[in-house]
Amino acid sequence: MQSPDFGLLINNLIDRKAAETAGPIPCVVVAVDLPKSRCDVRPLISTLYQDGTFSERPIVLGVPIVWPTTSRSAMTFPISVGDTVMCIPAEANMDQFKVGIGQPFPPDDHRRNSEQDYIAVPGLAPFPKSVNNPVIRNWDHNVNDFVISHNISTGDEVEIRLTQSGDIYINSKHKVHLKAEHIELESDTMAVNVGQTTWNGNISHTGNYTMTGQARFNGVLFDTHKHVGVTPGNGISGVVTA
Numbered sequence: 001m002q003s004p005d006f007g008l009l010i011n012n013l014i015d016r017k018a019a020e021t022a023g024p025i026p027c028v029v030v031a032v033d034l035p036k037s038r039c040d041v042r043p044l045i046s047t048l049y050q051d052g053t054f055s056e057r058p059i060v061l062g063v064p065i066v067w068p069t070t071s072r073s074a075m076t077f078p079i080s081v082g083d084t085v086m087c088i089p090a091e092a093n094m095d096q097f098k099v100g101i102g103q104p105f106p107p108d109d110h111r112r113n114s115e116q117d118y119i120a121v122p123g124l125a126p127f128p129k130s131v132n133n134p135v136i137r138n139w140d141h142n143v144n145d146f147v148i149s150h151n152i153s154t155g156d157e158v159e160i161r162l163t164q165s166g167d168i169y170i171n172s173k174h175k176v177h178l179k180a181e182h183i184e185l186e187s188d189t190m191a192v193n194v195g196q197t198t199w200n201g202n203i204s205h206t207g208n209y210t211m212t213g214q215a216r217f218n219g220v221l222f223d224t225h226k227h228v229g230v231t232p233g234n235g236i237s238g239v240v241t242a
């Protein structure tokens, strides 16, 4: 009978114990609950043992998603099944934190650095899936711009772009809405290059007005309009007619 390789056994034992201590690891999202800011994830790196065998890590349920938010401010965006995230374990059991209101609490048990206490940070992706790659963008993308983008790689891609040269662009293939009690534009000059505009409401204008083209007032062409009932001398002309 061959004697067991105790060194290998001990190494395997150490590996298995080490595998029980979680650390930061890339994961793929397998389910997501956006209103609750939580997802289920599968760690993407299998556990590899000294003898060359490996095992896929189990799915972790109910992982809180870290977004840049506070109680009064938020930047949120959809996370999809198949997205990759960085999962980092909390030092201790954070089950009570998940259902609490942000007050100190005793942990439910003594577990440390467990995958059960992962938090998910979106933004980690393999190099080939980098969303910063200009090739996959519908809008011209300079990686030195500051950009907030949505619907990347689709026909609905939309973005707010602060360029390296100091310009700002809002790019959309659909609508841009501004809604406020008062909207003010301040500039030395402004160009409105729009094929058709519709103004609903009164216009008050101070300053000179220069126009090229036809103007109609209540349907009467201004350039060639006439008057009926014209009175001679000091009289006052009659009403406008076409």
Ligand SMILES: [Fe+2]
Pocket: 225, 226, 227, 240
């Ligand atoms: Fe006139």
